[in-house]
Amino acid sequence: MLKTCFGFLLAGFIALFFVDFEISTINPIIELSKIANGILCPSFARFTEIYPSIFTTVAIAIVSITISIIIGSIIAFFYNQWYARAVCIALRSVHEIFWALLLIPIFGLTPLSAVLAITIPFIGIFAKVFSEIESESNKAPRQALSKQTSKLSGFIYTILPIITPAMFNYIRYRFECALRSSAVLGFLGIPTIGFYLETMFREGYYHQAAGLLIIFYMLIFSLRYWLKTKILIIITLIAFAYIFKSENLHFYTTGYLTELTPWPLRSTQSFHDWFLEIYKLGAQGLINTISLTQVSIVSTAILAILLIPMSSIKFVSKSTKNIFHILLIILRTTPELFIAYLFLVLLGPSMLPAVIALTLHNAAIMAYLSVGLCDKLDIPEGVYKRKLDSYFFWFLPQLFGQFIAFLFLRWEVMIRDSALLGIIGIYTIGFYIDSAISDQHLDVALALIILSGLLTLMVDTTSHIIRKRLRLEGITTCVQI
Amino acid sequence: MLSIKNINVKYGDFIALKNISLELKLKEHVAIIGPSGAGKSTLLREIYRRIPTGANLIQQQFALVPQLKTFHNVYIARLERYSFFTNLCNLIKPNTQRYQEILTILKDLGIENKILTPVSQLSGGEQQRVAIARALYHGGNIILGDEPISAVDPHNSDIIMSTLSNSNKTFIFSVHQVEVALKFATRIIGMKDGQIFFDDAPGNIKRSQINNLYAPC
Numbered sequence: 001m002l003k004t005c006f007g008f009l010l011a012g013f014i015a016l017f018f019v020d021f022e023i024s025t026i027n028p029i030i031e032l033s034k035i036a037n038g039i040l041c042p043s044f045a046r047f048t049e050i051y052p053s054i055f056t057t058v059a060i061a062i063v064s065i066t067i068s069i070i071i072g073s074i075i076a077f078f079y080n081q082w083y084a085r086a087v088c089i090a091l092r093s094v095h096e097i098f099w100a101l102l103l104i105p106i107f108g109l110t111p112l113s114a115v116l117a118i119t120i121p122f123i124g125i126f127a128k129v130f131s132e133i134e135s136e137s138n139k140a141p142r143q144a145l146s147k148q149t150s151k152l153s154g155f156i157y158t159i160l161p162i163i164t165p166a167m168f169n170y171i172r173y174r175f176e177c178a179l180r181s182s183a184v185l186g187f188l189g190i191p192t193i194g195f196y197l198e199t200m201f202r203e204g205y206y207h208q209a210a211g212l213l214i215i216f217y218m219l220i221f222s223l224r225y226w227l228k229t230k231i232l233i234i235i236t237l238i239a240f241a242y243i244f245k246s247e248n249l250h251f252y253t254t255g256y257l258t259e260l261t262p263w264p265l266r267s268t269q270s271f272h273d274w275f276l277e278i279y280k281l282g283a284q285g286l287i288n289t290i291s292l293t294q295v296s297i298v299s300t301a302i303l304a305i306l307l308i309p310m311s312s313i314k315f316v317s318k319s320t321k322n323i324f325h326i327l328l329i330i331l332r333t334t335p336e337l338f339i340a341y342l343f344l345v346l347l348g349p350s351m352l353p354a355v356i357a358l359t360l361h362n363a364a365i366m367a368y369l370s371v372g373l374c375d376k377l378d379i380p381e382g383v384y385k386r387k388l389d390s391y392f393f394w395f396l397p398q399l400f401g402q403f404i405a406f407l408f409l410r411w412e413v414m415i416r417d418s419a420l421l422g423i424i425g426i427y428t429i430g431f432y433i434d435s436a437i438s439d440q441h442l443d444v445a446l447a448l449i450i451l452s453g454l455l456t457l458m459v460d461t462t463s464h465i466i467r468k469r470l471r472l473e474g475i476t477t478c479v480q481i
Numbered sequence: 482m483l484s485i486k487n488i489n490v491k492y493g494d495f496i497a498l499k500n501i502s503l504e505l506k507l508k509e510h511v512a513i514i515g516p517s518g519a520g521k522s523t524l525l526r527e528i529y530r531r532i533p534t535g536a537n538l539i540q541q542q543f544a545l546v547p548q549l550k551t552f553h554n555v556y557i558a559r560l561e562r563y564s565f566f567t568n569l570c571n572l573i574k575p576n577t578q579r580y581q582e583i584l585t586i587l588k589d590l591g592i593e594n595k596i597l598t599p600v601s602q603l604s605g606g607e608q609q610r611v612a613i614a615r616a617l618y619h620g621g622n623i624i625l626g627d628e629p630i631s632a633v634d635p636h637n638s639d640i641i642m643s644t645l646s647n648s649n650k651t652f653i654f655s656v657h658q659v660e661v662a663l664k665f666a667t668r669i670i671g672m673k674d675g676q677i678f679f680d681d682a683p684g685n686i687k688r689s690q691i692n693n694l695y696a697p698c
């Protein structure tokens with residue numbers, strides 16, 4: 001395990017040479033004080049103007065989750081077949097943002113584009129997770145059934161009741177993810193919370209941006225209070241009626257498929273030149289994406305290791321723990337894109353805002369999960385004189401296996417998120433995809449999206465192999481990160 | 482009823498059953514006794530596998546669905562008799578007739594007041610009785626019990642064994658308590674190291690044979 005960790009440290013160090021850390025704003029301190037002032041005095045003045053966007057954000061999340069659960073559950077039955085797995089891997093490996101970039105030319109900047117963009121990868125995710133939940137569930141009751149029992153009857157009596165609690169648990173977590181994705185899609189122009197947040201940040205209305213962020217947090221933290229089974233059906237029906245109401249439906253299909261066709265097939269340009277263009281853009285985008293991820297994963301691990309003792313009751317007072325606990329939850333809940341955009345405004349365009357955003361968000365998740373384990377461990381009496389010694393020589397060695405397992409799972413997520421940060425002007429593969437779409441080169445964008453999907457798949461497979469080799473598989477199966 | 486000849490079962494390098502041959506008759510109450518690891522559970526499973534019409538196996542781990550009520554866990558034994566939609570309706574709202582049938586069995590086992598309690602809220606002994614109720618509800622002629630009284634107190638184990646013995650079915654069970662075997666079985670098979678040590682009626686088995694069965698090698 002140590003060899004693998006050193007390998008990652010070395011990769012992070014080498015990646016530093018490919019990452020640009022320039023601060024290009026003239027006066028970041030003044031901007032920082034404005035942002036701090038905004039955070040300390042949030043304003044809700046434009047609430048009447050933005051509240052439809054809150055409703056849209058929630059409606060998109062509800063409809064996407066509902067459709068993806070239905071289709072994902074059906075596919076889960078066939079997940080042991082290679083073709084079902086292959087389709088799900090393809091759906092999952094492309095980020096919601098990139099699906100949206102492909103769908104917006106057809107459905108416009110409407111909630112329907114957002115719904116489809118979230119639904120498509122979520123189908124793949126639900127199919128995989130539901131199938132894993134089923135295969136890891138207690139099989140004794142179904143094995144005790146008589147051989148003549150029909151599969152459907154056996155399923156509703158001996159499988160469904162056992163897997164339902166784990167499925168609901170996962171759906172609740174995924175709904176939170178869908179809310180975040182729905183908000184993030186606003187950065188593309190779809191009228192969700194992200195749309196207003198981007199405008200407020202860009203125009204320097206930090207008081208209002210802080211107010212809107214507070215509303216976003218309240219929306220997520222209050223989920224357990226309003227997402228009740230009894231009213232869920234009514235909420236879902238309203239959400240469907242809203243998303244599919246006629247003024248939200250637009251179709252611009254003319255010429256779309258033609259534009260997705262590689263340019264050499266539609267013109268006299270040679271395939272060589274077309275491939276060369278894809279190669280240049282793709283190579284640059286992929287190198288930047290990988291470099292950003294590798295630097296961020298190392299900084300994430302370091303920050304998380306520092307945050308764990310500051311948030312654990314074993315090392316700090318209850319009040320300090322509570323303060324850090326709230327901080328971790330806020331950073332964990334805030335999408336990286338929001339944090340990155342904030343630092344982009346503050347520091348100017350470079351990789352630095354992206355590294356900071358990925359580090360803060362992921363370290364908060366890692367620390368949050370590890371603190372839960374740390375708090376459960378008891379320190380042996382009289383062995384360690386200083387708290388810091390006990391952390392490094394008692395707690396950390398015991399947490400390390402789990403910590404590394406979480407980190408590898410985050411690695412897969414971080415490579416996807418690094419790619420998507422391109423849409424706010426950071427030179428990862430997402431930037432080149434976004435630029436190709438702006439230039440109406442949909443064929444190039446599609447090729448780059450496929451490349452980005454292949455990269456995610458490669459990291460996903462590598463992470464799986466390393467976890468298996470280090471015997472970390474299974475440790476994290478039920479953890480929702 | 483069933484004839485078994487020269488069975489050998491291996492788990493990796495471990496030999497669980499060596500050259501076992503048996504003749505089982507209808508309505509017999511056969512107890513399989515022996516120290517842990519003697520091959521009792523393996524022999525029961527081999528018998529279960531070989532009974533052509535199927536039997537009811539009361540598993541050591543109960544194999545219940547903790548989220549479902551006692552009623553549904555017992556009803557599972559007869560899923561194959563009804564259509565999917567009948568089963569689905571019964572899952573949502575218990576059918577009155579099925580409810581009465583199951584209540585009668587639960588009364589014999591002393592857990593009729595737990596009929597609508599989720600199994601996860603029952604004690605180990607109560608769960609074991611639900612597993613037995615499920616085997617009785619199935620309605621076949623043969624019941625196999627892999628330590629069916631391992632989780633209940635002596636009073637309740639007597640009730641359970643009486644219920645199973647009086648059910649007029651062939652009853653083959655493994656058990657750790659030799660006194661229970663002597664009291665309820667019509668035939669006792671003593672097993673050690675995957676082999677049959679003795680196989681006779683309780684009245685013909687000597688105390689010294691039992692002592693030798695449990696003596697360390």
